Amino acid sequence: MTLRIVRRFSNMPLFGEAIREQFVERVQQEHTCWSVETADPSMNASKNVKKSCAVLIPLVNIRDKPCMLFTQRALILRNYRGAVCFPGGHLEPNECPEQGALRESFEEIGLHHEKVNVWGKLRPVYNSHLKCQVTPVVGMIKEDDLKKLKAEFNEVRSVFVVSVGELCSNKSYTKFKFG
Template sequence: MTLNNSIEQLLISALAKKGGDSSDFDLNPDTKLAENRILKPAAVLVAFHEDGRLLLTKRSARLKHHPGQIAFPGGKVEQGETLEQAALREAHEEVGLPPDQVDILGLLPPHETVTSYTATPVVAMIRGDFDHRAEEGEVAEIFTVPFDHISNPSNFRIEGRRWQGRKRYYYVAPFGPYYIWGATARMLRGLAGRLCD
């Protein structure tokens, strides 16, 4: 079995496992969430190159929400789009990934963010190389992280900082100069747990 086939099979097996939704509030059970809150649908593309490298972006420091943070390509679902279509459209816009070079493997459970989105991770394989093109004004950098790093739960730890007057805890999975944390790290931690079960 080649490397890309083995990684693809591991991902398919992980996606087949049962598991619930996640949220930015998982590690903060005392957070009171409004029962009538309205969550906007979003989709992110958790895309792996055939050699197992995970595609990630560093968001522009000029953005209103999550400036400078590490993120998957993705965004809100437009009227009439499926989750998969939204993730592919956003990845094409943000990093230049052609949709016809992507094979969708499946979906992870939705993740609720502090910015009132329900982000569904769309797990996929990228077929062949493509010319990375960062969307000006939104993406500061495009980079990859090895499969071994994000698939190992021991590479994740819990940290905390004060937010809105209280201590908020979250997952982090730093890699070199990249501080992967928050929603991105939480979704990846969920995937790592499935890969290791």
């Protein structure tokens, strides 16, 4: 599998121990569930949750640039076909978000759990369409491990990496106004 890197530029610091420590400190201060639709941290959506999910937000330094790994969902899937997302899915009974995110990452792209340095989890986000609470789990992977990834084509169409600089660039996104 060939891994594609989207626009390699950034003056951001590399992901490392100092960034990890700042992340852990900030995460410990926040515990609220957000709604995807309202982005309202005061909304406690847990009463509507039918299932729990987790995704892995894989961080990786590539050629001295901090990057994030994404997947594109297979076009044959019923929900969110072709969508760009992080690897992840539904939690099994008695499975914590970290375990679920790592299991799903292995199933979808062949990323072995021992290759991920889990930094922690972010506050859950509620998806009212799926009636699902999604917990993002942040983890660091090594550039060398990217070569070993193998997409499960029944679930994942492609795997790619985007630099944080590109994600933060004003030219990379569009604002929509409704009404």
